[in-house]
Amino acid sequence: MHFRMKDMAVLMLALCCCLSGTQAQGNNDNQKTCCLSDTCSLAKELVSIGEKLGTMVEKQGTMGDNLRLMETRLQTSEKEVEELKRLTAGQPKVAFSATLRESGSGDTGPFKTPTPLQYKKVFSNTGNSYNPATGVFAATVKGMYYFRFTMMNNLNSTPNSVVCLTKNGQRLVSVWDTAGNDSHDSGSNAVVIPLELGDQVYVELQANRLIFDDTMFYNTFSGFLLFTM
Numbered sequence: 001m002h003f004r005m006k007d008m009a010v011l012m013l014a015l016c017c018c019l020s021g022t023q024a025q026g027n028n029d030n031q032k033t034c035c036l037s038d039t040c041s042l043a044k045e046l047v048s049i050g051e052k053l054g055t056m057v058e059k060q061g062t063m064g065d066n067l068r069l070m071e072t073r074l075q076t077s078e079k080e081v082e083e084l085k086r087l088t089a090g091q092p093k094v095a096f097s098a099t100l101r102e103s104g105s106g107d108t109g110p111f112k113t114p115t116p117l118q119y120k121k122v123f124s125n126t127g128n129s130y131n132p133a134t135g136v137f138a139a140t141v142k143g144m145y146y147f148r149f150t151m152m153n154n155l156n157s158t159p160n161s162v163v164c165l166t167k168n169g170q171r172l173v174s175v176w177d178t179a180g181n182d183s184h185d186s187g188s189n190a191v192v193i194p195l196e197l198g199d200q201v202y203v204e205l206q207a208n209r210l211i212f213d214d215t216m217f218y219n220t221f222s223g224f225l226l227f228t229m
């Protein structure tokens with residue numbers, strides 16, 4: 001509406017100037033000249049108001065754009081807050097740690113085939129993802145995990161100790177000690193890996209190898225969820 005108002009004022013101003021010029025050339029009537037002068041002033045004022053209105057509308061448009069941008073940012077922030085709430089307040093808790101023997105001492109192995117080690121003495125098992133009856137950790141939460149295991153041999157000549165951390169039957173990392181002329185060797189290894197639901201992680205004693213443990217608990221298997229994915 002302001003543009004129409006401005007346009008009308010411009011037309012009036014143009015008409016006024018035209019008539020004023022005609023009057024100046026052909027008519028010296030003072031009253032008519034005064035009347036035309038007032039009309040010109042009014043037209044100029046209307047032009048000025050129209051321009052101001054135009055500027056205000058432009059500013060309003062910019063403010064509207066800014067408001068829409070802020071609304072978009074707010075919606076993005078709200079989504080991020082909801083995601084953070086989900087990741088923190090609702091974070092699943094998965095952690096376990098176990099060692100090989102509940103009591104006594106002696107060798108485990110050798111076996112004719114690669115065999116999952118059953119860590120019987122459980123220190124912790126939040127989430128119950130680790131099964132001490134099988135030695136297998138089965139993921140019930142999709143995410144990034146940390147696993148670590150340790151191993152010991154005890155003055156054995158061959159067969160000696162080869163132990164692998166295994167995921168779904170695939171060897172990931174290992175500890176190896178096949179030199180029998182030294183004694184009481186320990187070793188450890190660890191991984192950080194992503195797991196899908198149902199993925200199985202366990203420590204496997206390789207065929208024709210053995211490990212030793214007693215109530216000092218040298219052989220351990222531990223793991224925990226770092227974050228969900």
Ligand SMILES: [Ca+2]
Binds near residue numbers: 153177179182
């Ligand atoms: Ca050795």
